[in-house]
Amino acid sequence: SLSTQTLATNLPPDQQRAMLRRMLTIRRFEERASDDYVAGKIYGVVHCYIGEEAVATGVCSALGPGDRIISTHRGHGHCIAKGADLNRMMAELYGRQTGYCKGKGGSMHIADFGIGMLGANGIVAGGIAIVTGAGLAAQMEGKGGVAVSFFGDGASNAGPFHECLNIAATWKLPMLYVCENNMWAANTAAAQTHALGDVAMRAAGYGIPGVVVDGNDVVAVHQAASHAVDRARSGGGPTLIECKTYRWRAHTERRGQPDPRNQSEIDAWVRKDPIALLEHQLRQQGELDDAALKAMESDILGILEAAVAFAEASPFPTPEQASDDVFAA
């Protein structure tokens, strides 16, 4: 859109290219993870973020290293956007000792507290209160840090969302509540479970801003997040940002599961590919050409090959290690 075009031109091309790279990395990482899952090298369950890359990328590009986020069951994108190490991510998916969780967590539980990524979470809305505690910690630390809760449209109907929005608003916690409204919760349409189409409307009940953003427009997401971050850092309290987006793939990568969504809906959203949109914008600004894109692509694929190699070369945990880490020393 033209408006975003203008927005985009406000961002330095390097930053735009960095965002493109992040989004491409997320997508290629998950394409590989999905293949390796089907190949039996990755276990359990894998939820892909493909189609929603602009949300995590746009929000996290508005954060500093000292800021903290929490993720959902669909967590790869948030990890990568916050700067997680791809080797340790892949090694975790492969169930190896060198993984972020030493093979104890898997796809649904990747965390890296060192970079302020407080973890993926297998319970819908389960992370919202945890990261609100990180927002309280940031406020008490007094260093201007903020905390970001990513959650889905489905999670927005759960009690913790309401409880935490009220606490954050009352205590003016430096928080962003980022709803990834991909219109579906597993196999149930948001339209069936939400009284209103816009989750952002809930903000009014707590006297905080509620913003609706095109979640496939990384620049628009970045701008909305930047404003909310400024507000939070300056003691203005929390903001609810609803990003309208869509999940391209089935709820999980397990093959042969039912997917009630109709193809035309999926196709329409694939045409709104967030990566293609930014690519197009960069080309229009004369800041990206085929060569540069090709280089970026192959660079990313190389890094992912290396991550897989790292994972495959890493040892599995030993049976004895099942008894480690129940309690901290």
Place this chain on the structure above:
Amino acid sequence: SLSTQTLATNLPPDQQRAMLRRMLTIRRFEERASDDYVAGKIYGVVHCYIGEEAVATGVCSALGPGDRIISTHRGHGHCIAKGADLNRMMAELYGRQTGYCKGKGGSMHIADFGIGMLGANGIVAGGIAIVTGAGLAAQMEGKGGVAVSFFGDGASNAGPFHECLNIAATWKLPMLYVCENNMWAANTAAAQTHALGDVAMRAAGYGIPGVVVDGNDVVAVHQAASHAVDRARSGGGPTLIECKTYRWRAHTERRGQPDPRNQSEIDAWVRKDPIALLEHQLRQQGELDDAALKAMESDILGILEAAVAFAEASPFPTPEQASDDVFAA
């Protein structure tokens, strides 16, 4: 207020006198219960509704016998307003076999499913989902019944309130959500725990009406409830009604507990006595005189004496009965 004066005159004097009688009955019942609690004849914990009688009375006078309500830990008023038997109520407080719960429940758990009173509840916000299920039942029964959730300002910050408002709005359940905002949750001021002063603002997030009413004006409460009931019966879905009111007494009747509220705040609300207000309105209409009031008073006291006599004459449960009623046949 004049506006209510006009409202009042829309109601038949008999109905206004019936409301006065209800409110007086609640107050005298609790004054007696409190005395008997201090005297050691009533056990455990007792929460008094005194000062808030107009809420339960105004709402329940807009309901039919087939409609269902749920209460809170502060339940005597809701029971009496829905038409509970004072003998069985008092016998329950006295812990007798003839009590509503055979002595198993006490003050926090009086219920009478026969009259659509689904119970007091000791867990804050614990009843909201239960009565929302009764709203679903009413919708499925298709007989035009409605269900009413009474809850406090404190409960309005808890997850179930949010979850149920969304479900009721989405399914257009025939529900009234009646928030008794008495400005305090135990010893914590609502101002400390609510982002906004009006709980009714939360309704906007679900696209349902949110109404603020003077909770000490029984006629105003009745009118607001009547509109919401009409809406619910005709398939319009739920309404959130916030009644501004105040608890005259400490959080519980246990003596010597701290009460951080300052006396001037209490006094100001005592001057807004809901019973005195309706009495005044009836007198202005020429529908109540000293004699009628005196008769009503002594009639109520006589009924309460009889209730206490019934309770005291009733047997305590036997130890063996502790093992009854765990499961239904």
Place this chain on the structure above:
Amino acid sequence: MRELTYNEAALEAIAEEMRRDPKIFYMSTDALPPLLKEFGAERVRATPITEAALTGMSIGAAGPGFRPIVDWRQVTFCFVAMDQIVNQAAKIHYMFGGQVSFPILYRASVGGGGQVAAQHSQSPYSMFMNVAGLKMFLPSTPYDMKGLLKTAIRDNNPVISFESSRLMGRKGEVPEGDYTIPFGKADIKREGSDVTVVALAWLVHEALAAAEELAKEGISVEIVDPRTLVPLDADAIRRSVQKTGRLVIADEAGPTAGFSAEIAAIATEDAATFACLKGPVKRICALQVPIPYSPILERAVFPDRNRIIAGIREVLSGAKAAAA
């Protein structure tokens, strides 16, 4: 006889009961396609992801005469509803002096083995056993599943159907049409004389495999499947132990304050049973840790036929030691 999977048996029981009784309706965060297709969206409701609200709503719909089924799906999702389960559903009948009944079925899959890590690999039924006022069962076969589910749906109390995720696809003989299995009746899945193994769900099958193995050495294993956890058939368990004199308990859950501890207690607090015990009881359970993701770790945590065999050998040798 016709065979169904454990999961198909459950769906058949529910569908048959829903045909029989129009007061039954079903709530879950995704509607099960076969039920939705047959009974429609009014009776088979896809809901917001609010297990707490659904659990409470089932109580408020049951009081006035409906018979709700709430499918929590994986048991881990019911912890958000724990207040409604422990403080409301379990207590409301007693607390209100039994004035009305609350016929509700809650469904929850339990167990691990799918490398879905700690949050999605849980067997917490013992936590619910500890709460007075809830009935619950955990079937090991499609046959038991259908018969117990029908009993549960007709019961006038809140009942939890724990269902083993490991067994969902497992086939077994299931009669067409109506039959029920009473609560509180254990099933002897295999008769034996040397040692009693009390096992649940998937471990019943592991125990059967262990028994086959040991039979080759002339060790005769009796396998008792309690099927219902509350009410629990203590008599059947005690009878078996009185016969064999030895007790092994096999459970996919961790041991601490668990089902396995309860079985050890009901055997050893009973004078007649204690008098027959030839050696210490043995619990074969998961390690008392959250369940890890990586397959090697996960296998190390869960009990299986080999650990059951080792446990049986231990109690037998222990007994010998004592005899010697």
Place this chain on the structure above:
Amino acid sequence: MRELTYNEAALEAIAEEMRRDPKIFYMSTDALPPLLKEFGAERVRATPITEAALTGMSIGAAGPGFRPIVDWRQVTFCFVAMDQIVNQAAKIHYMFGGQVSFPILYRASVGGGGQVAAQHSQSPYSMFMNVAGLKMFLPSTPYDMKGLLKTAIRDNNPVISFESSRLMGRKGEVPEGDYTIPFGKADIKREGSDVTVVALAWLVHEALAAAEELAKEGISVEIVDPRTLVPLDADAIRRSVQKTGRLVIADEAGPTAGFSAEIAAIATEDAATFACLKGPVKRICALQVPIPYSPILERAVFPDRNRIIAGIREVLSGAKAAAA
């Protein structure tokens, strides 16, 4: 030595720790006046009635280095937070491979006796024992309370302090200043030789009264107070039973899959202990029912010194019977 009540001992421990470590802060639905007065509203926070949110927030504040205390107040109020307790607090350290620690103290009063009926008279610690990843304790004296609370606050894991509502006003000697009591160490509250009584909290005192009574008849009772439930001092319990040969377990909670079952199991699954057992174990617990309101009913539900005495007589006679 100076005497404090059980409740005062708790407050003193918390205040001393908060003075020592500025990273400690306190959240609860009402602020405790003495703590609020000394430490102010930033460190002693009155919150909305959202135990689930508080419990989750404590995890998110602990990860980055704070040491939160969340006072659930009555244990019944923590069931709304069960997902955050079971799925998050208990598992997060393990699930994330131990990359950071989560030092959190949760406080919860337990028990009955106040005629506050089913929802407000609960002793569900066994449910939490069944969950891997949580430490917990339940003191019986003001001295133990102060020492265990300090250990808990300094522990780098989620720890639940269960506190007996019956004992809140009970006085006992408490040293001024700093001391700690290690987790996993039982305390022999009375030495004896004929029978071991493993008891918790209020029932430690009932057991002491029972022991006094029986001493007059020359029956020597040893009373073991585990104090910490997780980790549990199994060795101390087994040593005592090996010495006395008889085991009675006294708990204010119901028996089913409870603390009492676990104690029976750890005694009877240990070969050396089993070999010393002269008779069946005995559980003296609450009836397995929700707790009723009326005093007569409530008294009928809870165990007390008389039921402990009867239980001890039973195991002693049972033993004789076996011997005869």
